[in-house]
Amino acid sequence: MSPSSEAFTGPNLLADCGSCFGLCCVALPFAASADFAVDKAAGTPCKNLAADFRCGIHARLRETGYSGCTVFDCFGAGQQVSQVTFGGRDWRQAPDSRRQMFDVFPVMRQLHELLWYVTEALELAKARPVHGELRSVLDDLQGYAGADADALLKLDVARVRGEVSELLLRASELVRAEVPGRKNRRGADLVGARLRGADLRGANLRGALLVAADLSGADLRTADLIGADLRGADLSGADLTGAVFVTQAQLNAAKGDAETRLPGQLGRPGHW
Structure with a gap:
């Protein structure tokens, strides 16, 4: 939220x-x-x-x-x-x-x-x-x-x-403590990564480079996205419910669609 x-x-x-x-x-x-x-x-x-x-x-x-x-x-x-x-x-x-x-x-x-x-x-x-x-x-x-x-x-x-x-x-x-098998990708270079449908629940993605990454359909529930670079990342159909430390600017830099589930009170960017 x-x-x-x-x-x-x-x-x-x-x-x-x-x-x-x-x-x-x-x-x-x-x-x-x-x-x-x-x-x-x-x-x-x-x-x-x-x-x-x-x-x-x-x-x-x-x-x-x-x-x-x-x-x-x-x-x-x-x-x-x-x-x-x-x-x-x-x-x-x-x-x-x-x-x-x-x-x-x-x-x-x-x-x-x-x-x-x-x-x-x-x-x-x-x-x-x-x-x-x-x-x-x-x-x-x-x-x-x-x-x-x-x-x-x-x-x-x-x-x-x-x-x-x-x-x-x-x-x-x-x-994120209660999420089993959560991944630690803090600061990872994931530029252009193919993460379509990936299970990233509760993942630590702090400062990760996700530029142009394919995150379509990915499960990002309760993931920590503070400082993650989402420029051009495809969030179509992704679930960010409960994701923490996500900003409107990060969403504005990414791509998404009507099926993308957003955290808290963040708005769906007009260009999606």
Whole structure:
């Protein structure tokens, strides 16, 4: 189950592009590839960014070669940086804040991603033995996210990620403990793998490379998919019921159909 907006009372973890100063379209770099039509350096506005910070080709991103934009999720970091950290001062009106704002955004994005996963873990009944530690971590993450720009840039995000990751793994193991014969494919290179109809119930697929893998009809119930790369993976008819730490961005990057069973409150992508 993925966290709902009602389940979280801290920073909003659902992206609100209307309250953001187009930070993902400026702060982050991208390279010409199957995901992006052109190269763009970090700190350089995308040529499609409009004066109101909206995307000028939002309805045509896939057709125009910007499918990478359709699978990016800031988990609400954009509006947090824009409206809270920098108090509603945008980088065009206050160019002196431009560099710092762009440097803070990826830090905040990582914090909000961790907040998303921790919030989800707190909704997993079988992870109850670690709920106390998760609540403590949630408080810490909220504190980091609410800090000023200078403090955010000094934060050792790698350390924070490492500590939270271990706790999330413990929560995952509790959820998957009752699945017999569960597979450990953590970080496995499964690019293009033929896994049609595979029994992957309760599997550890954390960080697995599943790019263009055939997972059609696969049983992924209660599998841990945190950080798994599902770009172009075929999930047609697959069952992801109860799969943990799956994000909407992962589903948006994959292929599926009306028969694909999804976890929790995640939506069926429009292009399926």
